[in-house]
Amino acid sequence: MYQPPQFKSNDRALAAEIVRANPFASLVSTDDAGLPYVTHLPLHLEQQGEGWVLWGHCAKPNPHWRYLQARPKALVTFLGPHAYLSPKVYPDLARVPSWNYLAVHCTVEARLVEEPAAKDRLLKKLIGDHEPPYAQQWRDLGEEFQHKMLAGIVGFELQVAEVQCKIKINQHRPESHAALKAAYAAGNEDERQLAAWMDRLGLGG
Numbered sequence: 001m002y003q004p005p006q007f008k009s010n011d012r013a014l015a016a017e018i019v020r021a022n023p024f025a026s027l028v029s030t031d032d033a034g035l036p037y038v039t040h041l042p043l044h045l046e047q048q049g050e051g052w053v054l055w056g057h058c059a060k061p062n063p064h065w066r067y068l069q070a071r072p073k074a075l076v077t078f079l080g081p082h083a084y085l086s087p088k089v090y091p092d093l094a095r096v097p098s099w100n101y102l103a104v105h106c107t108v109e110a111r112l113v114e115e116p117a118a119k120d121r122l123l124k125k126l127i128g129d130h131e132p133p134y135a136q137q138w139r140d141l142g143e144e145f146q147h148k149m150l151a152g153i154v155g156f157e158l159q160v161a162e163v164q165c166k167i168k169i170n171q172h173r174p175e176s177h178a179a180l181k182a183a184y185a186a187g188n189e190d191e192r193q194l195a196a197w198m199d200r201l202g203l204g205g
Contacts, residue, residue, distance in 0.1 A: 001164060003164060003166060006171050007167060007168040008164075008165070008166065009165040009167045010165070011165065012165075014167070015104045015165035016045060016052075018078060018102050018103075018165065019078050020045055021080065022078050023042045023044070023078070023129060024040065024042050025040070025041060025042070026040055026077045026079075027039045027041060027043075027056070027075075027076050028075040028076070029071060029073070029074035029075070029110075030067065030071055032067070037063075037067055039058055039064045041057075042129070043055065043056040043076065044056065044122075044126050046125070051159070051160065052106070052160035053157060053158065053159055054106065054157075054158040054160060055113075055122050055125050055155070055157060056122075056126075056155070056156060057122060057123070057154060057155040057156065058153065058156075059152060059153060059154075060151070060153060060154055065112060065154035065156065068110040068156060069110075069112055072109050072111070073107070073108070073110075074107075074110055075106070075108070076105070076108055077104070077105050077106075078106075079101065079103050080101065080103065080104075080193075081101070081102060081189075081190040081191075081194050082099060082101035082102070082190055082194075083099070083100055083184065083187065083188070083191045084099060085097060085170060086183070088179070088183075089170075089176040089179040089183060090175060090179075091175055098170075099168075100169050100170060100194055101166075102166070102167050102168070102197065103165075104163065104166075105163070105166075106158070106160045106162070106163055107162040108158035108159060109158070109159045109161060111156065111157045111159070112154060112156055113154070113155030113157055114154060114155070116147060116151075119150045119153065120146070120150060122155045123155075167197070169194055169197060169203060171203060174203075180198070181195050181204035184198070
């Protein structure tokens with residue numbers, strides 16, 4: 001993605017925080033015609049030493065897993081809080097609107113997870129992220145039902161080769177920070193999250 005230096009972050013811990021807080025990702029690769037193919041899905045981030053692995057799955061009728069099998073290199077994007085930036089936050093009028101946002105892009109290498117026990121372990125990672133008590137309900141459904149459900153999905157392990165993190169909150173315009181943070185702090189959920197990020201980054205006092 002386009003990375004102006006004032007918005008580029010090399011802080012892996014911040015990137016991981018954005019990913020874990022916004023796990024509903026876009027997995028992008030190419031179909032058999034060479035066109036972009038996108039699946040929107042939740043992913044589980046696992047840190048292995050200095051590296052990252054993303055775990056997820058798609059429905060078996062979704063051809064994306066076949067594209068990953070044929071062409072394992074892919075892109076995963078995560079979008080954090082985002083909001084309109086009004087030119088009203090500037091002390092002068094010669095300004096235009098913009099948009100603030102947090103985003104993480106991961107270049108990945110895919111490996112399919114097709115063995116039932118391995119798919120079950122993958123599902124438990126996602127259950128642990130989103131509804132840990134459901135693990136017991138899943139166990140109580142019985143092996144026959146579990147195998148039927150597992151047969152309907154294809155899992156994948158996405159080894160992360162590169163991480164790009166962009167934090168765009170008007171860092172380069174300090175004259176806007178106080179008014180921008182005040183406006184965001186009084187706004188919707190995404191705007192309030194951006195105000196909190198401004199605090200973390202020391203923007204706006």
